[in-house]
Amino acid sequence: RPGAQQWVPESADDVDALRAAAPACRGCELWEPATQVVFSAGNPHAAVALVGEQPGDQEDRRGIPFVGPAGQLLQRALEEAGLARDQVYVTNAVKHFRFTPRGTRRIHATPEAAHITACKPWLAQELRLVDPRVVVLLGATAAKALLGPAIRIGKDRGHPIERETTRGTKTFFVTTHPSAVLRTPEDARDAAYAALVDDLRVVASLLS
Ligand code: URA
Numbered sequence: 001r002p003g004a005q006q007w008v009p010e011s012a013d014d015v016d017a018l019r020a021a022a023p024a025c026r027g028c029e030l031w032e033p034a035t036q037v038v039f040s041a042g043n044p045h046a047a048v049a050l051v052g053e054q055p056g057d058q059e060d061r062r063g064i065p066f067v068g069p070a071g072q073l074l075q076r077a078l079e080e081a082g083l084a085r086d087q088v089y090v091t092n093a094v095k096h097f098r099f100t101p102r103g104t105r106r107i108h109a110t111p112e113a114a115h116i117t118a119c120k121p122w123l124a125q126e127l128r129l130v131d132p133r134v135v136v137l138l139g140a141t142a143a144k145a146l147l148g149p150a151i152r153i154g155k156d157r158g159h160p161i162e163r164e165t166t167r168g169t170k171t172f173f174v175t176t177h178p179s180a181v182l183r184t185p186e187d188a189r190d191a192a193y194a195a196l197v198d199d200l201r202v203v204a205s206l207l208s
């Protein structure tokens, strides 16, 4: 696994240039069984960047992040929190869908630390170019990718975390992944969703 670095154009001066280069990436083995690379969506000059885990089944088929069930839940939560679509940039820590085939279905498989590390040059370059005020980390994969392995959603979610970056001090913000809300047992799901909306309201308040 060489990592993505050699496929990331260092001279890229916008996200579109990164997006155009991403299909050629062979930085880890995940490209091969996947349909296509799934890069980012949204406003490349947004004040808020949201980082998910990896594309899901529908994202892999369509080539667009957050268009499946988790993406729809996220979109609803963003609207309830007062964050408009054009205020956010959305991307993933890992750009190819990792799955286990089971009959005709493809079952989501959590990316390993090595996949996150391999794919990180894309994310680092995106964040350098977008230069958002707040980076929202949706779930443990994104949080570990950018804040290190000690991060725990339970204790670290819901409050701003300042870190030094190549673009100066940035505000990071950890919350749950929308897929985790969907997986929550039904009797607790509304509360899990409300907690996500509450966290996103805090993010919105950081912008004013
Ligand atoms: N889950 C993610 O983390 N990202 C997507 O793009 C879709 C589902």
Ligand code: SF4
Pocket (backbone or CB within 6 Å): 003, 004, 022, 025, 026, 027, 028, 029, 030, 031, 037, 094, 095, 096, 115, 118, 119, 120, 122
């Ligand atoms: Fe490259 Fe990331 Fe895809 Fe691996 S997952 S091939 S590093 S884009």
